[in-house]
Amino acid sequence: MTVSHARVLGLTVLVLALIAVPYALPALGANFWVNIIAEILIWSLLAASVNLLLGYLGLLSFGQSLYFGFGMYGVALSINAWDVGFWSALAIGMAAASVMALIAGVLAVRLTWHYFAIITVVFSLIFYFAAMSMKWLTGGDDGVSFTPPPVMNLGGYKLLLTDPTAQYYVILGIVAGCFALMALIVNSPLGLSFKAIRENDRRAALIGINVYRTRLIAFVLAGALAGVSGALFAFFGRYASASYMFYHVSGEAVVWAIVGGASSLLGPLFGAGALIIFRELVSNAWEHYLIAVGVITILVVMFAPRGIAGSWNDLLHKAFMRRSQGADPNKPAAVIEEPR
Amino acid sequence: MTGHAGKGPRMTGRITRRSFLNTALAGGAAYVTLARDMSAFAQAGPIIIGHHCELTGGFASWGYWHNKCALAATKLINEGGGIGGRKLELVTEDTESHPATGVRKLRSLVQRNNASFVTGSVHSGVMLASIPVATELKTVYFSTGEATEATSDKGTRYSFRTGTDTYGLAAAGAPWAYANLGKRWTIISPDYAWGHSHYKEHKAIIERLGGKVNDPIFVPLDAKDLVPYLSKIPQDTEVLFSVFFGALSVAFYTQAKSMGLEKTMKMYSVSGTIEAIAPADLKGAAEGVYIVENFPRMVKYKDDAFHRQFIKLIGTDDVDGRETDSNRVNAKSHSWQSYENLFALKKAIEASGWKTKKDDKAVIEALEGLQMENSIGFPQGSKILRKEDHSGMIDCYISRVENNELHVKKKVTKEELMAQLPPRVDLSKEAL
Numbered sequence: 034m035t036v037s038h039a040r041v042l043g044l045t046v047l048v049l050a051l052i053a054v055p056y057a058l059p060a061l062g063a064n065f066w067v068n069i070i071a072e073i074l075i076w077s078l079l080a081a082s083v084n085l086l087l088g089y090l091g092l093l094s095f096g097q098s099l100y101f102g103f104g105m106y107g108v109a110l111s112i113n114a115w116d117v118g119f120w121s122a123l124a125i126g127m128a129a130a131s132v133m134a135l136i137a138g139v140l141a142v143r144l145t146w147h148y149f150a151i152i153t154v155v156f157s158l159i160f161y162f163a164a165m166s167m168k169w170l171t172g173g174d175d176g177v178s179f180t181p182p183p184v185m186n187l188g189g190y191k192l193l194l195t196d197p198t199a200q201y202y203v204i205l206g207i208v209a210g211c212f213a214l215m216a217l218i219v220n221s222p223l224g225l226s227f228k229a230i231r232e233n234d235r236r237a238a239l240i241g242i243n244v245y246r247t248r249l250i251a252f253v254l255a256g257a258l259a260g261v262s263g264a265l266f267a268f269f270g271r272y273a274s275a276s277y278m279f280y281h282v283s284g285e286a287v288v289w290a291i292v293g294g295a296s297s298l299l300g301p302l303f304g305a306g307a308l309i310i311f312r313e314l315v316s317n318a319w320e321h322y323l324i325a326v327g328v329i330t331i332l333v334v335m336f337a338p339r340g341i342a343g344s345w346n347d348l349l350h351k352a353f354m355r356r357s358q359g360a361d362p363n364k365p366a367a368v369i370e371e372p373r
Numbered sequence: 374m375t376g377h378a379g380k381g382p383r384m385t386g387r388i389t390r391r392s393f394l395n396t397a398l399a400g401g402a403a404y405v406t407l408a409r410d411m412s413a414f415a416q417a418g419p420i421i422i423g424h425h426c427e428l429t430g431g432f433a434s435w436g437y438w439h440n441k442c443a444l445a446a447t448k449l450i451n452e453g454g455g456i457g458g459r460k461l462e463l464v465t466e467d468t469e470s471h472p473a474t475g476v477r478k479l480r481s482l483v484q485r486n487n488a489s490f491v492t493g494s495v496h497s498g499v500m501l502a503s504i505p506v507a508t509e510l511k512t513v514y515f516s517t518g519e520a521t522e523a524t525s526d527k528g529t530r531y532s533f534r535t536g537t538d539t540y541g542l543a544a545a546g547a548p549w550a551y552a553n554l555g556k557r558w559t560i561i562s563p564d565y566a567w568g569h570s571h572y573k574e575h576k577a578i579i580e581r582l583g584g585k586v587n588d589p590i591f592v593p594l595d596a597k598d599l600v601p602y603l604s605k606i607p608q609d610t611e612v613l614f615s616v617f618f619g620a621l622s623v624a625f626y627t628q629a630k631s632m633g634l635e636k637t638m639k640m641y642s643v644s645g646t647i648e649a650i651a652p653a654d655l656k657g658a659a660e661g662v663y664i665v666e667n668f669p670r671m672v673k674y675k676d677d678a679f680h681r682q683f684i685k686l687i688g689t690d691d692v693d694g695r696e697t698d699s700n701r702v703n704a705k706s707h708s709w710q711s712y713e714n715l716f717a718l719k720k721a722i723e724a725s726g727w728k729t730k731k732d733d734k735a736v737i738e739a740l741e742g743l744q745m746e747n748s749i750g751f752p753q754g755s756k757i758l759r760k761e762d763h764s765g766m767i768d769c770y771i772s773r774v775e776n777n778e779l780h781v782k783k784k785v786t787k788e789e790l791m792a793q794l795p796p797r798v799d800l801s802k803e804a805l
Binding site: 065068072165168173175180271274276277320 | 502505
């Protein structure tokens with residue numbers, strides 16, 4: 034077995050486990066955890082939007098909550114105002130977030146490093162305070178609640194989010210689709226351009242890559258991912274609130290991406306999963322559990338900077354390299370992961 | 374944070390063969406004894422009721438008392454034989470005074486902790502976000518906050534409230550305040566559901582009576598300095614109606630006093646503005662303010678054995694509602710609901726013969742129109758949980774801060790209140 038075989042096997046197990054969740058967990062008397070896994074899937078998309086910028090372009094954004102909030106309100110307001118269906122509301126949420134990301138990105142991607150991080154926070158704060166003060170539209174801190182429309186209406190049969198199993202599979206399907214799309218993008222020539230810019234933007238420009246345009250495309254894609262995440266979270270909670278546009282929500286997504294492993298496609302899923310499960314287990318006994326999350330993040334940055342996914346990959350490489358070297362000590366180890 | 378009332382400490386320490394045998398023998402003997410003595414109290418298992426409570430965040434100073442009241446009621450109910458012979462197990466989850474966290478914790482109460490009923494949040498944003506979820510989870514949810522929407526246009530067959538809402542408080546206090554304090558009003562309140570709801574309800578009554586209400590002044594929840602907002606109050610204001618909580622209340626009273634507002638206008642508030650605060654702690658800043666209370670702070674204004682026993686159980690004095698072994702002051706006009714809601718559920722469960730979630734319809738029907746008599750289970754006083762809008766019809770009290778004490782000036786009886794308060798919805802007609 035090679036590293037790629039092991040990865041395919043691991044991914045298959047993960048997908049099968051996620052598919053089994055709505056049946057396996059209730060069978061164990063853990064219905065509540067179906068919702069927690071659904072929440073992890075949703076938040077992992079927000080962390081993936083951070084990862085797309087941080088892991089593939091080297092841009093640290095603390096403003097993804099803005100697009101998350103636009104996704105939420107796109108859903109809530111379109112359902113309340115126009116009584117649109119599920120898919121239309123989802124599309125409106127994603128479109129609203131993408132347009133906002135385009136507007137912010139036109140200015141933001143001209144900057145890099147801490148200047149980029151600061152401008153993303155500033156955008157997030159401006160719209161957070163605007164949303165909080167536009168109570169007539171956004172409901173401010175109280176938010177806006179709504180009744181989600183059916184996901185599908187075939188003849189007399191309605192697929193409703195009030196059915197926890199249906200809700201879970203709808204979320205899983207959309208999140209899986211987004212991750213698949215992201216995999217296609219990062220492995221496409223566009224994705225290679227992202228990595229080239231991350232490694233050295235001047236050299237990338239010299240070989241003909243339009244650095245500004247490529248960064249803007251990535252920024253809008255990341256905004257769209259955050260928007261889908263926000264839209265799904267609104268459907269999940271039947272609720273949208275301006276409080277989700279605050280930059281600390283972005284900060285959590287950054288932590289999930291780092292702990293999970295930035296520049297790894299599924300790292301954000303592992304990071305969000307590990308820390309949300311940790312929250313659910315520890316916050317019941319200790320209300321200041323965020324202190325422990327901070328310590329975990331510091332430890333990961335110091336001792337496992339490539340996060341959970343990176344450490345898992347390193348483990349696989351070591352295991353298979355040892356095996357292949359054991360079989361033929363003279364054979365050099367293959368380069369099985371592209372260097373950062 | 375989740376708490377299970379009544380659970381003991383965990384055993385720790387090394388286990389040796391001898392200690393294991395000793396423990397096993399002692400445990401076996403205890404099991405035989407207990408099994409013989411256990412009545413129906415254990416046979417059907419406990420009834421789990423969730424408490425959706427603000428233990429941290431902006432409403433923590435109120436949540437402390439809601440938690441204390443719910444725990445006291447649980448203890449009293451269990452000492453009296455439980456509910457229908459079954460032990461009451463109270464499970465508490467902290468909403469962190471945040472609507473989204475509150476929704477997550479409500480799911481946790483129902484789906485993770487198997488709570489059959491929930492006595493809920495005092496935070497208007499949390500309770501309004503929670504009602505649709507509680508309805509979806511088909512779980513009875515008692516709001517303890519005041520936003521009227523919880524038992525009107527956003528209410529459902531599953532949402533109840535034993536206390537008053539902004540609609541009820543306006544009906545209880547505004548006509549008296551209009552007649553006695555002034556005709557031209559300005560409201561200053563936090564910029565969230567509770568304040569907006571009070572503005573809407575009071576404006577309707579004052580304008581109907583022929584008064585004038587100036588544009589509202591809404592203050593951001595995170596404001597520290599209120600002077601920029603206080604300076605917007607029009608000079609012609611006769612009654613300044615303030616709705617705040619916690620640190621914002623302290624800031625409001627002290628800064629309004631330093632600007633001398635009480636010299637040119639009458640100060641009028643609802644109990645929330647002075648909840649968990651003793652007027653004496655404001656060093657005279659609240660002197661002369663009129664407050665609509667749901668439960669008189671001073672025991673002498675509802676001087677009966679049940680009220681006295683209640684404050685003994687909660688552990689507070691009979692003037693300020695201050696905790697006997699700390700400086701904390703009871704958020705008394707609201708926290709009693711977390712106590713009485715458990716007794717209301719006990720009454721409805723026992724009357725309906727509820728055994729499992731399948732029997733929820735019978736409990737809901739028993740709650741609709743439930744009569745509660747002044748007793749140790751209902752120390753706030755006799756009340757009715759009105760069938761149509763699931764709202765508590767209770768006695769209210771208009772008090773004035775004099776010599777740093779809240780002295781009742783007028784009692785508005787529940788009958789007077791009901792006459793002013795026609796139901797706006799009929800939730801009892803909703804299908805279950």
